[in-house]
Amino acid sequence: MSDGRTLERLQKLSHLQDIELMIREAEDTKTKQREEEMGFTLQGLEKLRAAREKWRNQVDPKDLRVFDRIAKRHPRAIVPVEDRICLGCYMALPTSINPATADPDRLMTCENCGRILFWLE
Ligand SMILES: [Zn+2]
Numbered sequence: 530m531s532d533g534r535t536l537e538r539l540q541k542l543s544h545l546q547d548i549e550l551m552i553r554e555a556e557d558t559k560t561k562q563r564e565e566e567m568g569f570t571l572q573g574l575e576k577l578r579a580a581r582e583k584w585r586n587q588v589d590p591k592d593l594r595v596f597d598r599i600a601k602r603h604p605r606a607i608v609p610v611e612d613r614i615c616l617g618c619y620m621a622l623p624t625s626i627n628p629a630t631a632d633p634d635r636l637m638t639c640e641n642c643g644r645i646l647f648w649l650e
Pocket residue numbers: 615616617618619620639640641642643644
């Protein structure tokens with residue numbers, strides 16, 4: 530990823546995703562007991578929700594729309610790429626997807642599963 534701005538956008542989205550996933554886990558009744566054992570309180574959930582609001586305001590609104598649309602189908606909307614493999618669906622990415630030549634204003638998404646690709650190479 531040559532464009533620092535794109536990397537920053539992806540990092541923000543990735544951070545937002547982490548918070549979303551933590552809220553999801555905290556709200557999941559199956560994990561409630563474990564969290565109580567770990568000392569997780571309702572106050573913690575409130576903190577997470579406040580952090581979510583803060584980060585949703587940090588993210589580019591255009592990126593947020595893409596993120597929300599994908600997150601409806603996949604809890605993990607952003608996935609890393611490893612050896613040109615999308616780690617969301619494990620499909621090899623076509624050579625047409627190339628971070629070096631991609632439009633820096635558009636987030637790259639997997640053609641197979643539609644997830645946002647976090648390309649660190
Ligand atoms: Zn994929």
